[in-house]
Amino acid sequence: MKLLVIEDEAGLRESIRDYFTEAGNVCETVSDHPAALQKINMYRYDCIILDITLPGGNGLDILRSLKQNHYPDGVLIISARNALDDRLKGLDLGADDYLAKPFHLSELRARVSAIVRRKSFNGNQQVIFNEIILDVEAKTVGVHGQTVKLTKREYGVLLYFIANKGKVISKNALAEHLWGDGIDAADNFDFIYSHIKNLRKKLIDAGCKDYIHSAYGMGYKLADQ
Amino acid sequence: MKLLDKYNRISILVTILVIVVTGFVYYFTISYILTNQVDKDLAVEENEIFDYVKFNHRLPQVFKSADLKIHFQPIGQNTVPRKFKNTPYWDERDREEESGRELLSWVKVNETNYSITIIESKVETEDLIRMIFFITLGIVLLLIIVIVTVNRLLIRNLWRPFYEILGQIKLFNLTDQNSIKDLKTDIVEFQDMNHEISAMTVRVRHDYLELKDFVENAAHELMTPIAVMNSKLDTLIQSSNLTERQGVLINDMYGTMTKLTRLNKAMLLLTKIENKLINDQEYLDLKKAIESTCSEFQDMATDRDLVLKINLTDVWITISHTLLDILLANLIGNAIRHNKTGGEISITLTNEALIIKNTGKYGALDEHAIFQRFYRSPESEGSGLGLTQAWQICQNCGFKLQYSYDEVWHVFTIILKTAV
Numbered sequence: 001m002k003l004l005v006i007e008d009e010a011g012l013r014e015s016i017r018d019y020f021t022e023a024g025n026v027c028e029t030v031s032d033h034p035a036a037l038q039k040i041n042m043y044r045y046d047c048i049i050l051d052i053t054l055p056g057g058n059g060l061d062i063l064r065s066l067k068q069n070h071y072p073d074g075v076l077i078i079s080a081r082n083a084l085d086d087r088l089k090g091l092d093l094g095a096d097d098y099l100a101k102p103f104h105l106s107e108l109r110a111r112v113s114a115i116v117r118r119k120s121f122n123g124n125q126q127v128i129f130n131e132i133i134l135d136v137e138a139k140t141v142g143v144h145g146q147t148v149k150l151t152k153r154e155y156g157v158l159l160y161f162i163a164n165k166g167k168v169i170s171k172n173a174l175a176e177h178l179w180g181d182g183i184d185a186a187d188n189f190d191f192i193y194s195h196i197k198n199l200r201k202k203l204i205d206a207g208c209k210d211y212i213h214s215a216y217g218m219g220y221k222l223a224d225q
Numbered sequence: 226m227k228l229l230d231k232y233n234r235i236s237i238l239v240t241i242l243v244i245v246v247t248g249f250v251y252y253f254t255i256s257y258i259l260t261n262q263v264d265k266d267l268a269v270e271e272n273e274i275f276d277y278v279k280f281n282h283r284l285p286q287v288f289k290s291a292d293l294k295i296h297f298q299p300i301g302q303n304t305v306p307r308k309f310k311n312t313p314y315w316d317e318r319d320r321e322e323e324s325g326r327e328l329l330s331w332v333k334v335n336e337t338n339y340s341i342t343i344i345e346s347k348v349e350t351e352d353l354i355r356m357i358f359f360i361t362l363g364i365v366l367l368l369i370i371v372i373v374t375v376n377r378l379l380i381r382n383l384w385r386p387f388y389e390i391l392g393q394i395k396l397f398n399l400t401d402q403n404s405i406k407d408l409k410t411d412i413v414e415f416q417d418m419n420h421e422i423s424a425m426t427v428r429v430r431h432d433y434l435e436l437k438d439f440v441e442n443a444a445h446e447l448m449t450p451i452a453v454m455n456s457k458l459d460t461l462i463q464s465s466n467l468t469e470r471q472g473v474l475i476n477d478m479y480g481t482m483t484k485l486t487r488l489n490k491a492m493l494l495l496t497k498i499e500n501k502l503i504n505d506q507e508y509l510d511l512k513k514a515i516e517s518t519c520s521e522f523q524d525m526a527t528d529r530d531l532v533l534k535i536n537l538t539d540v541w542i543t544i545s546h547t548l549l550d551i552l553l554a555n556l557i558g559n560a561i562r563h564n565k566t567g568g569e570i571s572i573t574l575t576n577e578a579l580i581i582k583n584t585g586k587y588g589a590l591d592e593h594a595i596f597q598r599f600y601r602s603p604e605s606e607g608s609g610l611g612l613t614q615a616w617q618i619c620q621n622c623g624f625k626l627q628y629s630y631d632e633v634w635h636v637f638t639i640i641l642k643t644a645v
Contacts, residue, residue: 009449009452009453011453011456011457012449012452012453012456015453015456015457015459015460016456018460019456019459019460019463080445080446080448080449080452081445100448101448101449101451101452102448102451102452102454102455102456102482102486103452103455104455104456104459105456105459105460106459153524167463168462168463170458170459170462170475170476170479171476171479172479172480172482172483173459179521179524190528191524191525191527191528194528195524215462215472216462216467216468216469216471216472216473216475216476217469217472217473217476218462218472218473218475218476218479219462
């Protein structure tokens with residue numbers, strides 16, 4: 001997929017680019033308002049990651065410009081202002097999603113994948129990883145054509161893992177993704193372990209290879225090897 | 226004490242004092258004058274006796290009179306000093322003792338000395354004085370009534386601008402938009418006061434907004450560096466050759482980042498709640514909201530082997546959806562987080578109150594400090610703002626949040642309605 005990151009903070013911009021750049025992905029970056037306008041008028045992207053506060057103008061103007069020209073690019077707004085107003089304004093203007101800073105790169109990636117999937121022309125509602133096939137519409141999982149019964153959380157974990165395949169996902173990121181703000185009440189994320197354990201067991205029982213690995217005790221990784 | 230009462234008290238006290246003093250002076254003066262008058266009458270009688278003795282060389286015949294008694298007494302060669310004095314007077318007609326005035330004198334008749342005692346009743350004088358006293362008393366009462374009434378009207382009128390300003394100050398709220406209005410008054414002092422208070426509120430509000438902006442901006446500005454650090458950590462863990470030791474360190478850093486983020490978010494949220502910026506009021510099923518919050522926390526409760534006892538009745542309340550979620554998540558989350566392994570949580574909802582009880586690792590908390598910002602038990606990993614948020618939300622919604630400790634239970638009660 002082809003992405004554009006519009007973000008003025010160099011550290012964050014580079015991290016996002018590093019995280020998304022891999023085989024099959026193109027990730028371009030710009031840091032200010034005029035350059036961003038130039039880019040979006042010249043090229044089309046599967047998804048644009050847009051920061052609202054930019055030097056030289058407001059990120060929402062870029063979104064307006066996109067919508068006025070009827071460009072089909074998916075837009076994900078990232079903002080340090082988690083104000084409800086900003087969020088609603090962005091979504092009203094036609095943004096596909098909104099993510100408040102700070103966020104985990106894995107979360108950003110899962111959101112971007114969802115946007116790109118929704119925007120895809122063939123209306124492909126399937127997420128495929130080797131022999132695992134997820135139907136995001138029906139929220140079902142199949143392995144070798146056989147349905148695997150997963151709980152809501154286990155399904156969420158699997159979808160998140162596949163969106164971030166090959167990447168190490170920290171327990172924090174996973175917990176925040178699955179439990180949202182409610183996770184604030186937890187002092188540790190050990191209870192995630194039981195969900196992962198159950199998911200692995202169910203997949204292996206269905207004849208799937210064991211793709212989920214623990215990484216350095218701080219996270220997990222879904223990978224071929 | 227109100228200004229009017231204080232003023233009335235002083236002015237009435239002074240009035241009474243002055244009138245009483247005046248009354249005394251009045252009484253003594255009149256009494257003196259009247260006694261003098263009586264003394265003159267007595268002296269006239271004495272002179273008449275002297276004249277009679279001079280021409281007739283014998284004592285005059287004494288006639289009985291209602292208010293005058295003359296009495297002669299032979300005293301040989303002695304004399305008595307001439308003097309006036311007060312004495313009782315027996316009124317035979319009225320058969321009662323009255324006060325009287327006596328003149329003691331003597332006269333020489335044919336070589337024999339006689340003492341003369343002339344007593345005159347002072348009853349009329351007394352009557353006069355009594356009348357004067359009652360009239361004075363009447364005047365005092367009248368004067369007090371007049372003073373109180375006039376003061377009341379006058380002060381109420383004079384001080385009206387003051388009370389108007391006071392009323393405005395009472396209604397003044399830093400977070401509202403309304404300011405102190407100008408007053409129509411021609412009294413310079415009040416104009417001054419109004420003007421100064423007006424200026425002060427403008428200044429205070431300006432400072433407050435600036436401070437609020439600063440807090441909000443500071444919190445927001447922090448979000449970006451936190452986001453960068455977070456993303457760098459996310460990138461760092463993608464490295465293929467990390468050791469277990471490095472993994473533990475990175476995990477700790479994640480933990481700290483999470484804490485920092487939570488703290489920052491909690492501060493922003495608290496500011497928003499305090500400024501009543503969340504206004505998505507709805508008529509909501511409280512029972513359903515509690516059940517959904519509980520199911521969200523189920524994993525954490527199961528992880529710690531907590532027993533959850535829920536007893537809910539159907540209650541609907543009008544509240545912001547966002548705020549209700551925060552309120553329930555904070556209270557139920559606390560009940561789980563501060564519980565001991567294998568402990569219990571009991572949630573009871575009635576029409577009057579929502580009661581969340583939990584067992585805990587430690588004893589009673591300080592019920593006065595518990596809702597203050599950044600108060601937390603030493604072992605708590607939280608931001609110290611969760612209960613402050615909960616308290617503020619209850620405050621905004623007109624509920625009352627209370628804490629108590631009952632044997633083993635930490636009890637948080639939200640009083641939804643005050644008992645009728």
